[in-house]
Amino acid sequence: MTLSACGAVFGAASGKHHFMGVFGRLRRHDAHSVEVHDVRPLPGDPEPFARYFAAVCECGWLDVGQSSEAGARAAALSHHANVDPELKRPLG
Numbered sequence: 001m002t003l004s005a006c007g008a009v010f011g012a013a014s015g016k017h018h019f020m021g022v023f024g025r026l027r028r029h030d031a032h033s034v035e036v037h038d039v040r041p042l043p044g045d046p047e048p049f050a051r052y053f054a055a056v057c058e059c060g061w062l063d064v065g066q067s068s069e070a071g072a073r074a075a076a077l078s079h080h081a082n083v084d085p086e087l088k089r090p091l092g
Contacts, residue, residue, distance in 0.1 A: 037089070
């Protein structure tokens with residue numbers, strides 16, 4: 001499933017990506033940097049969840065729910081070629 005970040009605005013005519021900042025101001029993102037995240041609960045988490053992989057771009061683009069790193073990397077590359085080769089672990 002591909003989602004745009006909350007408040008995302010895409011300029012179809014200009015091809016530029018924008019997203020709504022914390023205070024409601026539009027911020028322009030001409031460059032893309034995509035990371036692949038391995039999301040799984042910490043050991044001993046009282047509310048464990050199923051492990052999944054997500055691709056996240058600084059422009060606000062997001063692809064979540066991939067069952068494999070390869071699937072998340074394919075989604076990331078379909079968004080932009082600038083994909084960090086390192087797998088990130090946001091939860092420890």
